[in-house]
Amino acid sequence: MAWFGSARGLPLLTAERELVAALLASRTPQPWLWLAPGAGPGTDAAATGLPPRGLRLYRDGPGLAGAFRCHLPLPLPNECFGCVVVQHALDDAGLPGLLGEVERVLQPGGRLWLFALNPYSPYRLRWRGAGLAAHAPTDWRQRLRRAGLQVDAAEADWLGPVWRSRNTEPSPMGTWLRASYVLGAEKRVVPLTPVKAAATWRTDAAPVGF
Numbered sequence: 137m138a139w140f141g142s143a144r145g146l147p148l149l150t151a152e153r154e155l156v157a158a159l160l161a162s163r164t165p166q167p168w169l170w171l172a173p174g175a176g177p178g179t180d181a182a183a184t185g186l187p188p189r190g191l192r193l194y195r196d197g198p199g200l201a202g203a204f205r206c207h208l209p210l211p212l213p214n215e216c217f218g219c220v221v222v223q224h225a226l227d228d229a230g231l232p233g234l235l236g237e238v239e240r241v242l243q244p245g246g247r248l249w250l251f252a253l254n255p256y257s258p259y260r261l262r263w264r265g266a267g268l269a270a271h272a273p274t275d276w277r278q279r280l281r282r283a284g285l286q287v288d289a290a291e292a293d294w295l296g297p298v299w300r301s302r303n304t305e306p307s308p309m310g311t312w313l314r315a316s317y318v319l320g321a322e323k324r325v326v327p328l329t330p331v332k333a334a335a336t337w338r339t340d341a342a343p344v345g346f
Contacts (some may be wrong), residue, residue: 137195137228139266140173148259148315149173151296152223152251155318159221159249161187166218169193169241171234173224175201191217195225208233215243223251224316229269235283242323248285250319251295252276259297259315276319285321292317 139145160168164187172194193202200206208231220238225231238248253263255270263270273292280287296315 137173139263139268140224144262148296152316155295156221156223157186160190160219163218163247165189166243167216169217169220171200171220171222171225173227198230208237210237210241212241214240217241217246218243219247221249221251224253227253227268227270235279239284239323244323244325246323248321250276250280250321251316252319254294254315254317257298257313257315273317273319280319280321286324288320290320292319
């Protein structure tokens with residue numbers, strides 16, 4: 137996680153700053169949870185102007201820190217947040233089980249937005265050797281489904297810079313070469329609809345008229 141606070145990681149967080157703030161404010165007045173990659177100024181700056189009733193935690197070694205320090209499972213009640221943003225907090229393959237905890241603390245109909253590094257981007261050369269693991273959107277979609285979340289049908293939104301030399305024009309191949317992307321998912325709960333019992337003949341019932 138230290139890479140995100142470096143000179144190479146901060147431009148990525150800066151490019152995501154406005155979107156993170158907009159997503160956290162999209163479910164006002166419902167409480168929100170923001171899981172960030174670190175405590176540095178690159179992530180704290182995005183907290184300005186956010187709606188109240190929110191909780192921001194950041195990765196701190198094998199656990200989380202911020203308003204409090206903890207390990208999994210999260211010391212939070214079930215279904216207490218309307219939206220959760222996981223911003224690169226899983227890009228080092230740490231905290232197994234975090235997505236399951238996110239599903240637990242989301243309210244029915246609550247939204248999750250997952251920010252992840254793009255393995256196809258040339259920018260990956262800047263995090264090489266930093267202990268980070270980038271996965272394709274299809275991999276994260278499968279993990280979100282296994283956690284019990286309904287993944288959005290829309291394609292991933294590609295974000296962040298595209299690393300290139302000074303004399304090279306931006307690639308015409310599309311925005312999928314950007315450094316990161318975001319996926320959306322929702323917690324959906326199937327309502328328990330009472331099933332009407334089928335009509336049956338009662339052998340012990342009295343005939344009509346008696």
